[in-house]
Amino acid sequence: LRLSAEQRQGPWTFGQLLRVDNVLDREYIGSVIVGDSNKRYYEPGPERSVYAGVSASYRF
Numbered sequence: 001l002r003l004s005a006e007q008r009q010g011p012w013t014f015g016q017l018l019r020v021d022n023v024l025d026r027e028y029i030g031s032v033i034v035g036d037s038n039k040r041y042y043e044p045g046p047e048r049s050v051y052a053g054v055s056a057s058y059r060f
Contacts, residue, residue, distance in 0.1 A: 001019065011060070019052075021051070
């Protein structure tokens with residue numbers, strides 16, 4: 001899930017971003033290890049995570 005917004009005020013541009021990975025918090029395979037001798041061929045994927053960011057830019 002990703003939400004983003006942008007506002008312009010004169011020469012300034014402001015942006016916001018919010019991202020949620022694995023929204024339903026499901027278990028899934030994140031990677032497969034080929035030829036592992038410990039019989040651990042699959043690694044779990046990451047749990048739910050949230051990322052937020054802001055940006056500002058000025059045009060001359």
